[in-house]
Amino acid sequence: MGIGLEHFLIVSGLLFALGIFGIITRKNAIMVLMGLELILNSANLNFIAFARYGGLNIEGHIAAIFVIILAAAEVAVALAIVLNIYQNYKHINVDEINKLKE
Amino acid sequence: MGLFELAFYSFAAIILISALGVVLSRKMMYSAFSLLFTFFGVAGMYVLLNADFIAVTQLMVYVGGILVLIIFGVMLTQKITGVDIKDGSVGKLSFAVGGIMSAFIAVFFTMMYMNVDWFLKDAPITDSTITQIGKSLLTEYLLAFEVAAVLLLVAFIGAALIARRESN
Numbered sequence: 659m660g661i662g663l664e665h666f667l668i669v670s671g672l673l674f675a676l677g678i679f680g681i682i683t684r685k686n687a688i689m690v691l692m693g694l695e696l697i698l699n700s701a702n703l704n705f706i707a708f709a710r711y712g713g714l715n716i717e718g719h720i721a722a723i724f725v726i727i728l729a730a731a732e733v734a735v736a737l738a739i740v741l742n743i744y745q746n747y748k749h750i751n752v753d754e755i756n757k758l759k760e
Numbered sequence: 761m762g763l764f765e766l767a768f769y770s771f772a773a774i775i776l777i778s779a780l781g782v783v784l785s786r787k788m789m790y791s792a793f794s795l796l797f798t799f800f801g802v803a804g805m806y807v808l809l810n811a812d813f814i815a816v817t818q819l820m821v822y823v824g825g826i827l828v829l830i831i832f833g834v835m836l837t838q839k840i841t842g843v844d845i846k847d848g849s850v851g852k853l854s855f856a857v858g859g860i861m862s863a864f865i866a867v868f869f870t871m872m873y874m875n876v877d878w879f880l881k882d883a884p885i886t887d888s889t890i891t892q893i894g895k896s897l898l899t900e901y902l903l904a905f906e907v908a909a910v911l912l913l914v915a916f917i918g919a920a921l922i923a924r925r926e927s928n
Binding site for chain 2: 660669689707709720723726728732733744
């Protein structure tokens with residue numbers, strides 16, 4: 659049996675599950691960001707798999723490009739916020755950060 | 761087993777093993793380097809799916825940009841006095857909850873993907889997708905393209921402003 663759409667989809671589903679696991683089990687904000695990157699990559703893999711096998715064709719590629727653009731913008735802003743939090747709290751544990759302003 | 765199958769299973773193994781390394785390793789630096797291999801594996805998958813431009817973009821943006829930012833973040837947010845780099849993992853309860861939930865998600869997705877009767881239509885064979893992507897970005901998706909450009913500008917100016925140290 660050759661490689662088809664399902665094979666790529668299953669890889670991306672497993673990647674998504676691993677990303678969710680990373681987000682739930684870590685409390686360091688940067689580890690949460692890494693889990694988020696795994697999830698975005700799995701979504702992108704789905705777009706490209708459907709572009710190749712599901713008749714989505716070039717639209718799938720365009721959607722993947724926009725996902726990559728948004729991921730770049732998101733990670734820049736998120737890391738800026740994380741650095742600011744680190745200056746104020748001296749740690750970046752997401753479950754202990756509960757003040758917007760001192 | 762043909763070359764395509766061999767390449768697919770190698771890339772799948774690279775992706776899944778290094779993603780496991782990202783979520784399970786004790787030190788954040790090791791997680792960041794595992795993430796590098798995950799990105800490379802996903803780029804290889806894109807090549808297998810005839811998406812050459814997306815594969816190159818993945819390498820340039822994720823590996824060259826996002827991963828470098830994340831490694832900067834890891835290194836800038838460690839306590840200088842601390843001996844080891846803390847991974848900040850939570851207790852056993854949330855480990856169990858996360859494990860059960862992600863196992864459920866993995867099983868659910870796998871069953872769903874195996875059982876659904878997908879609409880299948882092969883993409884037409886082309887030398888390169890770059891011409892098509894360029895044409896449709898500048899005709900059909902021009903507004904979204906411009907909005908994305910403005911969004912990137914705003915996001916990076918905002919990030920630079922937020923991350924700047926207070927001068928007073």
